[in-house]
Amino acid sequence: MSAPATPVLDVRAVTKVYGQGETAVRALRGVSLTVERGDYVAIMGASGSGKSTLMNILGCLDAPTAGRYLLDGTDVGGLDEHRLAIVRNRKLGFVFQSFNLIPRMSALANVELPLSYGGVPAAERRRRALAALDAVGLAERAGHEPNELSGGQQQRVAVARALVTSPSLLLADEPTGNLDSTSTADVLGILAGLNTRGRTVVVITHEDEVAGRAKRVIRLADGQITEDLRRAPVAGPPRFGAAR
Known part of the structure; x- marks a missing residue:
C-alpha cells in the first residue's frame, strides 16, 4: 500500500503574538489545518480575525511565535x-489585491520576473511566461504595460x-477587492479553472461571492478556526474579455 500524499499545507498549533506583557496581542491562538493537493480553500474572517496574519505565515512572509508550518513537506521554521x-x-505563487505589477514593464516582462529571480534562461522564461499569459486569456496583450490594461x-x-513557476500553492489575498463585478467574475473563473486542472488554491477573502467558488471554507474569529466546511462550489466557467 502506497504512503499517503504529503499535504501542500500542514499547519500545526500555530500561534502568533505581537508585543509583550499586558500589551501583547494574540493574533493566532493555536491554529491547525491541512490543505491537500488540488484543493480550493477560502479563508474568511472579519477585520482582526487573524486571517491576514495567517496569510503572511502561509506565504512565508512571517514566522509563527509557536507551532510548526510545513509547506509541501518542508518545515519552513528551520x-x-x-x-x-x-x-x-x-513553491508559492502570490496574487495580491493591488496587483503589484511593475510600471513601464510589459505584461510579459512582469510575468517573467519570478523566473528571472530563479535564474531561468531568457528563452525558457519567455516561453513559460507566454504560456502563463495564454492560460489567463491575455497572450495577445503580452506587450502592453500595466497602464494600458484594465484592472481586471x-x-x-x-x-x-x-x-x-508552477508553484505547489497559489495564494490569493483579496484578489477581487479592486475589481468591478465583471472582472471579478473573470478572475474567479480563472481560479476555478486552474483548480479544475489540479492547481491548489487558497484565497483569503471577506466576500461571500469569492468564497462561494471554493470547495472548502475556513472561518476565523479571534485568532481561532470557528468553522471548517466542505461544500460544492458555485459553478461558473472562465470568461475572458479583451476589452475589460
Whole structure:
C-alpha cells in the first residue's frame, strides 16, 4: 500500500503574538489545518480575525511565535533567509489585491520576473511566461504595460505571474477587492479553472461571492478556526474579455 500524499499545507498549533506583557496581542491562538493537493480553500474572517496574519505565515512572509508550518513537506521554521526565499519563489505563487505589477514593464516582462529571480534562461522564461499569459486569456496583450490594461486584465497578468513557476500553492489575498463585478467574475473563473486542472488554491477573502467558488471554507474569529466546511462550489466557467 502506497504512503499517503504529503499535504501542500500542514499547519500545526500555530500561534502568533505581537508585543509583550499586558500589551501583547494574540493574533493566532493555536491554529491547525491541512490543505491537500488540488484543493480550493477560502479563508474568511472579519477585520482582526487573524486571517491576514495567517496569510503572511502561509506565504512565508512571517514566522509563527509557536507551532510548526510545513509547506509541501518542508518545515519552513528551520530555513534561513536564503533558503526561505528559494521556497517562496519555487513553491508559492502570490496574487495580491493591488496587483503589484511593475510600471513601464510589459505584461510579459512582469510575468517573467519570478523566473528571472530563479535564474531561468531568457528563452525558457519567455516561453513559460507566454504560456502563463495564454492560460489567463491575455497572450495577445503580452506587450502592453500595466497602464494600458484594465484592472481586471492587470489582475489576470498577476495570476499569470503567480503561475509561471508552477508553484505547489497559489495564494490569493483579496484578489477581487479592486475589481468591478465583471472582472471579478473573470478572475474567479480563472481560479476555478486552474483548480479544475489540479492547481491548489487558497484565497483569503471577506466576500461571500469569492468564497462561494471554493470547495472548502475556513472561518476565523479571534485568532481561532470557528468553522471548517466542505461544500460544492458555485459553478461558473472562465470568461475572458479583451476589452475589460
